[in-house]
Amino acid sequence: xxxxxLTGSANVPLxxxxxxxxxxxxxxxxxxxxxxxxxxxxxxxxxxxxDVYLIQPxxxxxxxxxxxxxxxxxxxxxxxxxRLTAVVPYLGYARQDRRTRGxxxxxxxxIADMLHVGRFERMVAVDLHSPSLEGFFEMPVEPLxxxxxxxxxxxxFAGEQSVIVAPDLGAAKLAxxxxxxLGCPVAVVHKTRLTGTEVSVQGVTGDVRGRRTLxxxxxxxxxxxxxxxxxxxxxxxxxxxxxxxATHGLxxxxxxxxxxxxxxxxxxVTDSLPVRPRSSLPIQVVPIDGLLASVIDRLHAxxxxxxLLASS
Ligand code: R5P
Numbered sequence: 001x002x003x004x005x006l007t008g009s010a011n012v013p014l015x016x017x018x019x020x021x022x023x024x025x026x027x028x029x030x031x032x033x034x035x036x037x038x039x040x041x042x043x044x045x046x047x048x049x050x051d052v053y054l055i056q057p058x059x060x061x062x063x064x065x066x067x068x069x070x071x072x073x074x075x076x077x078x079x080x081x082x083r084l085t086a087v088v089p090y091l092g093y094a095r096q097d098r099r100t101r102g103x104x105x106x107x108x109x110x111i112a113d114m115l116h117v118g119r120f121e122r123m124v125a126v127d128l129h130s131p132s133l134e135g136f137f138e139m140p141v142e143p144l145x146x147x148x149x150x151x152x153x154x155x156x157f158a159g160e161q162s163v164i165v166a167p168d169l170g171a172a173k174l175a176x177x178x179x180x181x182l183g184c185p186v187a188v189v190h191k192t193r194l195t196g197t198e199v200s201v202q203g204v205t206g207d208v209r210g211r212r213t214l215x216x217x218x219x220x221x222x223x224x225x226x227x228x229x230x231x232x233x234x235x236x237x238x239x240x241x242x243x244x245x246a247t248h249g250l251x252x253x254x255x256x257x258x259x260x261x262x263x264x265x266x267x268x269v270t271d272s273l274p275v276r277p278r279s280s281l282p283i284q285v286v287p288i289d290g291l292l293a294s295v296i297d298r299l300h301a302x303x304x305x306x307x308l309l310a311s312s
Pocket of ligand 1: 095167168170171196197217218219220221222223224225226
């Protein structure tokens, strides 16, 4: 029996591409809003006894996409699905993994609990904001990585005079991985977040003078982090123009415009989230449908997905 692929509204093209790879058709479903704003979902064919993979990134609007995922899971359970796997290419709330100021919620932990209530057997995620998030979940998590795919897309931009740059300390290990894959040295920008849309930079560690900078991060949201990093690299004497690679491109508000104004020349992101059709910047999109199809194929056959995971 083939796996069943079901999706909400968060990234239908990605789910379609995964289904094509697996030579199955997407499970038909309806998603609607009642007049009072409540979401209503219905799976249109029986999934009784099936191994169901629910593909839904929980990017903007994070709350609505999360609820859709949980409602679809509930519909499948009630219809007797044998096994349910949440395939969440981008996990919203992942950055809320600790209290930084005081009387805050730890959103990532709450989301993990909500997915547990959704009675998924397992979750698949791609480049989780922090590897330790895996431990928040009661269910097994398959933390995939798109870094090797993105590194290959970056390779044509990586020359002898290139340097991989982590735009903050949190991205230092990530930059190190790219550095090893591309044979480039690594530099780190020291950043402090001021608000949701503003950051400040204290300095740059590493040799960037005269070098072409390849900035890497797990995600771009408002663009504040990359903007500040690129400006700081310019001030530190780096060659003008940066190439930026990140797994998840949220591009909230005027992110793309602020990145272009700061001197970013090329963006490379995956299609974990729907890609903006129009952009003021060249964006290369690296597809991850093959990665997701591979992990689904293995999980469906009860085989290990170890070689696709972030730690490998
Ligand atoms: C921070 O820890 C993340 O890795 C990203 O650097 C950050 O969340 C990106 O957000 P923004 O684009 O709004 O600066």
